[in-house]
Amino acid sequence: MSASTGAAEPRGRSWFEQVERDRDRGAGRIVDDATWETQRLEERRDVRLGRLTPRCEFDRFDEERDRELQLQASARRHERGPARGLGASAADQSAILSRPPTTGLPTLAGVVARDQRELAEAKQTLERSLRAVDAAEARELRLLRRRLNREGRSEQFDIERGPIEQRFGRLRTGYRQAYDKVRSRITGRHN
Numbered sequence: 001m002s003a004s005t006g007a008a009e010p011r012g013r014s015w016f017e018q019v020e021r022d023r024d025r026g027a028g029r030i031v032d033d034a035t036w037e038t039q040r041l042e043e044r045r046d047v048r049l050g051r052l053t054p055r056c057e058f059d060r061f062d063e064e065r066d067r068e069l070q071l072q073a074s075a076r077r078h079e080r081g082p083a084r085g086l087g088a089s090a091a092d093q094s095a096i097l098s099r100p101p102t103t104g105l106p107t108l109a110g111v112v113a114r115d116q117r118e119l120a121e122a123k124q125t126l127e128r129s130l131r132a133v134d135a136a137e138a139r140e141l142r143l144l145r146r147r148l149n150r151e152g153r154s155e156q157f158d159i160e161r162g163p164i165e166q167r168f169g170r171l172r173t174g175y176r177q178a179y180d181k182v183r184s185r186i187t188g189r190h191n
Helices: 015-026 033-048 057-080 107-150 154-187
Strands: none
Touching: 015 107, 107 154
8 A cells, every 4th residue: 555645556467467368378369359459448447547557668569569460370370271291280180189070970989089189188288388387487587586686685586586486386286287187087097
C-alpha cells in the first residue's frame, strides 16, 4: 500500500503470466482477433487505473510483432498440409498417429491409434511446457542478477536464486506428473 494515497501499488506482469504466454507460444496457440483486442483494452484500462505498471513501447511492439509472425507461420503451415520426411513429427509420418479416416477402423485398432495419438500429444505438451518453464526461469534469474548488480549486492545471487529455482522445479515436477499420469493410464504401467 502506498503511504500517501492508501491505494495498492500497481503490479507488474507475474512470472506465471510470462510462463503461460511462453507455453502458449510454444504450443502454437494464437488467440483470435477479438480476444487479442479485448486483452489490449483490458491492459490499457488496468494501466490507466493504476492496477498494472505500463510496459515500455518496445515490449508492446515485440508482442504484436511476435503474434504477427505466429499468424504468418500458421497460415504457411495450413497451406503446406502435413509434413513428411526429415524434421516432421512422428504424428505427421505415421499412419497410426495421424487422424484415422472417417470410414472407421476396427475397434481395437481405433483404440490403439487413439492411445498412441494421446500419448504423443501428452509428450509434446510436456516438452513445450518444460521449454516454457526453462525460458521463464532463465528470464527471472537474469532479472534477479540485474537487480542485485544494480543494488551492489551481486554476492547475494546464489542465496536468492534458490527459491526461484525451487518454484520452477515444482512447476516442472507438476508437468512431469501430469504426463506420467497419462502415460501410466495408457500403458498400464505405474512407476
